[in-house]
Amino acid sequence: MATLYIDNQPYEVTSGNNLLETCLTLGFDLPYFCWHPAMGSVGACRQCAIKVYKDENDKKGKLVMSCMEPVTNNQRISITDAEAKEFREEIIGWLMTNHPHDCAVCDEGGSCHLQDMTVMTGHSYRKFRYKKRTHINQNLGPFINHEMNRCIQCYRCVRFYNDYAGGKDFDVFASRNNVYFGRHEDGVLENEFSGNLSEVCPTGVFTDKTLKQHYTRKWDLTMAPSVCQHCSLGCNTIAGERYGSLRMIANRYHGEVNGYFICDRGRFGYEFVNAPDRVRQPVLNGKTVGRDEIMEEIKKRLKESKVIGIGSPRASIQSNFALKALVGKNNFYHGVSENEHDMAELAIQILKEGPARTPSLKEVESADAIFIMGEDLTNSSPMLALAVRQAVRVKPMKEVIQANIPDWHDYAAREFVQEKKGPLYSATIHGTKLDDIAAQTHYAAPDEIARLGFAVAHRIDSSVPDVENYPDELKKLADTIAEGLKKAERPVVISGLSSESESVMKAAANVAWALNKSNKNTGLVLTMLECNSLGLAMMGGGKLDGAFNAILHSHADTAIIMENDLYRHGSTATVDKFLKMCRQIIVLDHTPNPTMSKAHVIIPAGTFAESDGTLVNNEGRAQRFFQVYEATDVIQESWRWLLNMGVNAGNERMSHWKNFEDITKAISDEEPMLKGVETITPPATYRVAGQRIPREPHRYSGRTAMNAHLNVSEPKPPEDPDSSLSYTMEGYRGLAPSSMIPYFWSPGWNSVQSVNKYQQEVAGHLRGGDPGLRLIEANKNTEPNYFMSVPEFFQPIAGHFWVVWTHHIYGSDELSNKSASVSQRVPKPYVMINPKDAEELKLTEGQLLSFEVLKDVYELPVRINNTIPAGLAAMPYALEGMPATGLPEWGIIKSVDRK
Amino acid sequence: MFSIIQSMWLTFLHMFHKRETIQYPEEKIKLPARWRGRIVLTRDPDGGERCVGCYLCAAACPVDCISLQATEDEYGRRYPEFFRINFSRCIFCGYCEEACPTYAIQLIPDFEMCEYNRQNLVYEKADLLVNGQGKYPGYNYYKVAGLAIKGKGKGQGENEEQPVDVKSLIP
């Protein structure tokens, strides 16, 4: 702690931080551009100038850049000093000498840091009388719009894209006031985190291109806190609506989970909500019907049939629970494949009964050694890859600190570190985007990855069985990894479901547990396949095969399938057979899929934007997402449909549940693993000074005109029975509880930079604590109960391929696939093989290989990849026409087509 | 008593004052050009729609009676896809005109817009857009903005240099 005098007032502050973040933490408004809380300072923009005084007698002081000066004890500074103020005003004027007269047509307007800072500094008249330099823009693909004239040369974009996110196709060009930020030529920005440029750039140079298609100012959006639905990490997002369609997804800061960033799948995947083919009306035997009719029909049908319910890993726990309550505990099945089901249960067992704790993303960022097993993180859990990228800097940063360079002094720190990296060991099926920062990479079949894991674990704790007949080079590799992990203060082992190999996950657990014996800071991260995989697994229920059997053996004749495309979780043949055998298929979903096309009854469910719900992410953190807008037509949340059905059918228990809270309370009471989920947000009755928290900013416009073409008398705004957010602009304007922040805004801070005002300290936890509730905690002091069976070594078979998954950030997720922008990035189906195999089969890149796997024959163009081991073939997970379940499995080579 | 007589006297004198009442509607009233009446959307000197769909008028409107949706043509020129004013709510404060950075939205000296049916007071873009520049002739926002549109590439706006060649080595 240190005492800092700001304009002669003493404040107790943390020493070592820079003055800028300290002032912001204290709540002062101090303008800045180039400093970013997640990226530190470089002192490029000169906007954050303040006065520093030698002592209390020093009246003159000197101007310094507050972002470049550390706090020292008894330091005296001034923010309001006239000279400092004038300096800041002049600086922003200079930064804008070439700035175009664009606010009216600029997508940043209304949430523009440059506008905010201009007002804050008081700069109002342009003094520069010469011509403005101009730039030609680039087409950067479907996600990001480029308008280079608006640049103020703060260098944030290139620091984020290259230094922080590891991008390689973006840079700064030219010199002096001609500097240009972009690609070397037009083309798609390749990095998976490019969307963050729209938030990182303080101006309108980089903006969200999908928002541009239906542009709305921030002040005109109806916004609600949401949770990303596109992978298991559960990044927090803000979703905004206008005129009945979802307009954008932005990052919602969470100190433990996603911090300041989200990935492009999460940011741009939302467009499926607006897809023209959304299900908007109930359908009965192919005919659109009304709400009453469908309810009557379902009541009749449920009465006279034996019903099973199939839940979904992409539906909220409320929806799954309502289905379970409707059909009865014994008739509720998890809609996931056997392997997915078992592995999710295994993950829970490992995390709950084992001694190693699962860290949050933020904690992964501070790991000083990482061992990745079987996961192509960039594609399966993108933000985890970004966290790993930060973690490799942890070890070299220790030297930086020793050299007396503060860690936020980004440029100096990066110069000092150069290319040094902390230990990252990556054992994956084929090369990944993280390989460029890995100390060791190993490409192998899943079982071989598991064997490496056993070998490493054995070297850390000899009670784990060693791998027999292990080749020398791999022994050496295992030694290196074991050494590296043992030396670390906070090692983290990462594995998960995407290779769908139990042995890999078990081996990862062994490594983490072995490490944990001597180092209690060891972390173990297990990723899941879908946003609520873990939540579903924590809720009792049968396997999908059980559901199939129930119908095949005539224990039931009707299936309610909720938000689930069964073809993603069972083989085509079985699902076909199952759906054929069902006398009645009732599907609740929002987006058409092959399962729905076979349904007799289709009920239009709400997407995440039209629903309230809770998801459990891979960390076991239960997080609530809120309805952004009331759906039009008859769309409502799955759980509400199911409640209505239950009440209709005379289900005694369900008739007591009136709203979201009642269901959530029941979950907490009845599902032991989900105990406490009702506490993660304040109750629906929560009010601040008698008021709700408004979903709309106070400048929200057009209320009395937006529906006037339909009826000049405005309808009453909807009331939210499920939360204490309101659908209007009226309500409490102060800080909302951290779990229900609909948007970040603070007087004078219209852009996302206002998040500073919501944090306990800059880049720290949100005020009131980061939201969500961790439901799984490790059994810290237990003795590890190691998995003892080492898998056999992998032996290729002639004429066969061991067919494995490869995941794609764009394409492998069901919903984001339907987004217009993301779908442009989805690759065409292919099969990836090793050059040796290709040579043997006399195949060159792009020629067709036909093989049979899972009883289906696929004919796919080959991609030859040096990293995938011989004997293996990788198929993209769940791309259109590709399987999504059943692998890894042997495939038989049928023929090759060298056309 | 005295004050009553005085009042009657003053009232009597009014009979010889100039008449303020006019025989509306037979006789039309002359309004100053800045009188705040019916709202129109104007065009720039080239005949293009002036409104760029910036939403500032809507935000400034104290009764929130303006709603629009911005869109852009294939060359990047912004314009409103729809533009609606609910005149049954409008209080003719003129804030929209003040907020408008392009001089598109203007209040004009016309107040003859009564309707029997309130629904008819909802004006769409077709009802609002006029073929003229209104009170502010000569202004063309796109000439001074940095955005490129059809017929005006980068560097062709007022006060703009030719675009930088980023690959040039000249310092």
Ligand code: SF4
């Ligand atoms: S970047 Fe900001 S200041 Fe510049 S034109 Fe856009 S909105 Fe205006």
Ligand code: SF4
């Ligand atoms: S493009 Fe944006 S982030 Fe990059 S230097 Fe310019 S203003 Fe800064």
Ligand code: SF4
């Ligand atoms: S990492 Fe996963 S949860 Fe986070 S934004 Fe991306 S898809 Fe969504």
Ligand code: SF4
């Ligand atoms: S303020 Fe002017 S340019 Fe902007 S939307 Fe309104 S009329 Fe159009």
Ligand code: FES
């Ligand atoms: S923020 Fe301090 S110099 Fe840019």
